[in-house]
Amino acid sequence: xxxxxxxxxxxxxxxxxxxxxxxxxxxxxxxxxxxxxxxxxxxxxxxxxxxxxxxxxxxxxxxxxxxxxxxxxxx
Numbered sequence: 001x002x003x004x005x006x007x008x009x010x011x012x013x014x015x016x017x018x019x020x021x022x023x024x025x026x027x028x029x030x031x032x033x034x035x036x037x038x039x040x041x042x043x044x045x046x047x048x049x050x051x052x053x054x055x056x057x058x059x060x061x062x063x064x065x066x067x068x069x070x071x072x073x074x075x
Contacts (some may be wrong), residue, residue, distance in 0.1 A: 001060060002026045003067050021074055025067050027057045038042050 002024060009019040027030055041056070055062045 001057070001063055003063065004047070005067070005071065007071070019075060021071060025063075027063060035070070036066055039069060043069065 004024040006022045007020065008017060011018055026031065027036065036057075057063070060070065
């Protein structure tokens with residue numbers, strides 16, 4: 001499961017780019033794995049045992065929530 005996004009926020013009055021993100025989230029990447037682990041430890045409550053952060057690699061909904069959290073953090 002991999003998600004790629006290219007988002008841009010443009011000021012419609014003058015056409016200036018205000019914010020943009022272009023990224024691919026691959027849960028098999030080691031850096032993404034660490035960020036998923038941090039997300040589960042800091043943002044979500046306990047109760048996901050025995051899967052814990054591995055839930056994001058098997059649940060598309062959990063993975064989408066993680067990606068949404070990361071995108072929202074850049075704004």
